Amino acid sequence: MPWSDVDLPVATPEIDVACRDLSEFGYCVVEDALSTAEAAAVSGRVLDQAVAERSSALDYTYPAEAEGDDVNQWVYQLINKGSVLHRLPEHDIARQLATHVLGRDHLLSSFDSHITYPGNLAMPLHADQWWMPSPMIPGDDYERQGNITRAGARTGFHEPATHAINGPFALNVMWMITDFTIANGATRVVPMSHLSGNVPDATLQHPEVQVEGRAGSILAWDARTWHGAGLNTSTEPRVGVTTYFCGPMIRQLTNMVYGTRTEVRDVATDEFLALLGFKPWSSYGMTDDPSCAVVKPGDDTAAEMHI
Secondary structure, three states: OOHHHOOOOOOEOOHHHHHHHHHHHOEEEEOOOOOHHHHHHHHHHHHHHHHHHHHOOOOEOOOOOOOOOOOOEEEOOHHHOOHHHOHHHHOHHHHHHHHHHHOOOOEEEEEEEEEEOOOOOOOOOEOOOOOOOOOOOOOOOOOOHHHOOOOOOOEEOOOOOOOOOOOOOEEEEEEEOOOEOOOEOOOEEOOOHHHOOOEEOOOOOOOOEEOOEOOOOEEEEEOOOOEEOOOEOOOOOEEEEEEEEEOOOOOOOOOHHHHOOHHHHHHOOHHHHHHHOOOOEOOEOOOOOOOOOOOOOHHHOOOOOOO
16 A cells, blocks of 8 residues: 555544554654653653663663664663653653553553664564464464464464454553654554454565654554664764553563562552552452452461461
8 A cells, every 4th residue: 555645643632642543543743742851851761871881781681673683772670760750651642542442441551661772673573462373263273372482473464354353452652752763763654454363474565664753753663563663874973762551461562560669669659569560450460359449468468377
């Protein structure tokens, strides 16, 4: 499909328009969700952390990156790396987009920064929701959930399917902390691929577009949408922060409950802790009390007892 003939999503301040774009095209752009000063403060904190981690050999590669790419950098678990960052997952626009796709109850699945540096390799197109078994007809055999691998996910074309597919179980809200441009590796997406029921076939050419935007804007995409970071041919890093949300019964990409540092947890509100997964949902995630506001650590629950 030649996307030049289609009115693709453009940056908008209107949340209703953004939600419609998410449903129809699988992605949307919300402009100026952060002020210039707010985006600069986040950028400064993330880049300072990135330099410190890389100089201390605490930076990590990610399997979804292009094979052999040791240029790009992920700064993980931002929840522990500065209170100036905390407003991003709690931001009203991010939460409204998550509510539109996932419903009233949802969790923060991960909170990381992806930095593309000049000289990187392009990330292969992929979908974040590759782990769902295909819908089945009663009586037919089915895919065993625990046997599904990313490499074994169903591949195909990007066009909308003519058969039943799974709905979305996750949403990625990417904050453009610096300007996103074609030159610095703006995220590539394949519009409407969220309706295909497939992940991209690496042997085929897919009609992708690159999504540009000003620092402080949001690029959000349905977890079924095919996407990947682009090539940074500029002279400056491109900084994005992902606030990745999932349904309340899904295992989070980051183990937020185990991985949140004590000093962060001690000052967090119950609402923020609930977003991180500290509140049971319909008893899922409980430690001893299925209706508590915040779960107790194992050492604070009842141990073996005798009368």
